Amino acid sequence: MTAMTAISGLLINNNYIDIISNNIANASTIGYKSSQPIFFDIFSHSCYSNTPIGYGVGISNIIQNFSNGMLVETGRDLDLGIIKDGFFRVLDAQGHVHYTRNGQFLIDKNKNIINIQGMYLTGQNKSHSKNTFNNLSNLEPINLQHAHILQAKPTSSIKLSRALNSDMNPINHENNSDNDLSQKDNYVSNITIYNKDEKAETLTISFKKTDKKNTWNVNIKSNNLSDDSDKKENINKSFDLKFDSHGELISEAVLSIQSENSKYENITLDLTGTIEQLDSDNSYHEYFSSQNGYAKGSLKTFRILLNGEIIGTYSNEQTVPIGQILLSKFISPEKLHPESGNLWSATEESGQGDIGIAGDSGFGTLTNGTLETSNVDLNKELINMIIAQRNYQSNAQSFKTEDKIINTLLNLR
Incomplete structure (x- = not known):
């Protein structure tokens, strides 16, 4: 014995x-x-x-x-670490699912994000036709090929707010042409917009005080078309804005400025925030102006946020989401089956785990430019x-x- x-x-x-x-x-x-x-x-x-x-x-x-192991900085954009719970989910060439805490990733010749063993990092790819990642069960290898080109987007929304001086002298429209009015008197804003032909145009929006109390006229024109163009193709809209005695806008703030020409998207002008004020020191201050159109662009670089969202930066100065890394977590990770290559696979005891976005309840956050050590x-x-x-x-x-x-x-x- x-x-x-x-x-x-x-x-x-x-x-x-x-x-x-x-x-x-x-x-x-x-x-x-x-x-x-x-x-x-x-x-x-x-x-x-x-x-x-x-x-x-x-x-x-x-x-x-x-x-958790200690996180060390590498400075490399595709080196990712996980703070607290979660695993990267990867697929091998046979389609088998594995899990890892090793965040060393590369981009292969087909623009897939892969790990050192050539397995595909999974998540969701974002097409520019959808804005959210809402189906967490629809996982796929993350591929950046679809995001190489950002197609042009015609302008459909313009936002503009101005502070208008109530002490301005009214302008007689019958005796004054636009060419005779100074930019200061007109509160002129020149905004670059994009039409359906992917061409940029300048939209001029001017504010003129009328002889009616607390009333201003807004004139909108696209003014950079060639001389031989049909004037019917111009955006040419005019309407009045009314303010109350406190200078607050009482007219409809969101207006349609759609042209009869089909080359333009249905454009709305949002004047929320425009006020009439007595303080002459701020009478020419432009609070805000923006529009949502842009020209065609190519992908220059991308970055990964703490929640795993991949943000692409394009040559047209646009930044848009192009992908989402999703994590997996297990109630009892000790039940996972260890494999060579610093990988694990799910077992009957561990279950298939939950899938979610980094930073959501129960999931750790990502850090880029870092790796988790042993x-x-x-x-x-x-x-x-x-x-x-x-x-x-x-x-x-x-x-x-x-x-x-x-x-x-x-x-x-």
């Missing part, structure tokens, strides 16, 4: 040393999680005793410690190795003692 007990101790402590050695070997492996054996005792009934006798030791399981504590592992070595030596002594007893019995005469 003593020999078998000692042998179990020798074998188990040899396995323990193997586990410790593997931890030490992976002390510099990105995203590695240290392992630890779970020991259990073995008892057996002897034929000459009614009391169970210890029969050795075994390893019931090897669990991994999924505490969580191996070398000091602790070296101490464990000394303990395992002592245990091995002690069991060897037990085996030697049993061997001497057997030799004594064999030499009896």
Whole structure:
């Protein structure tokens, strides 16, 4: 009995040393999680005793410690770290799903984001026709090929707010042409817009005080068409704005300035925030102006936000979402099956896990330009190795003692 007990101790402590050695070997492996054996005792009934006798030791399981490793800066845009819970979800060439904490990614020749082993990082690609990532079950390899070109977008919305001086002298429209009016008197704003032909035009919006109390006339014209163009193609709108005694706008703030020409999108002008004021010091201040159209552009660079959203920057100075990295998390990650390459796969005990956006409830956040180092504590592992070595030596002594007893019995005469 003593020999078998000692042998179990020798074998188990040899396995323990193997586990410790593997931890030490992976002390510099990105995203590695240290392992630890779970020991259990073995008892057996002897034929000459009614009391169970210890029969050795075994390893019931090897669990991994999924505490976070330290994040180190690399400065590389496609190096990603996860703070707290979550795994990157990757697909191999056969379509099998794996999970990893190693955030070292590359872009292959087909513009897929891949890990070092060539597996595809999954999430959602964003087409410019949809604005949100709302179907978390529809996962696919993230590919940036679709985002290489950003097609032109005709202007459909203009926002403009002005502070108009109520002390301005009214303008007689019958005796004054637009050419005779100064920009200061007209509160002129020149805004670049884009038509359906992907061409830029200048839209001139001018505000003129009328002889009616608290009333201003707004004139809108597209004024950069060629001389031989049909004037019917111009945007040419005029309407009045009315303000109350406190200078607040009481007319409709959002107006349609659609041209009869089909080359323009249905354009609305939002004048929310426009006021009439008595303070002459701010009479010519333009609070805000913007429009939502742009010319065609090509992808220059991209960046990854803390929530995994991929934002593309284009040559036309537009920044738009082009993809979304999604994370997976498990209630019991210790039940995942470890694989070579610093990967894990789901098991029946772990379940398939939840999928979500980084930073949402229960999911960790991403950091770009950083990597998560191994969580191996070398000091602790070296101490464990000394303990395992002592245990091995002690069991060897037990085996030697049993061997001497057997030799004594064999030499009896």
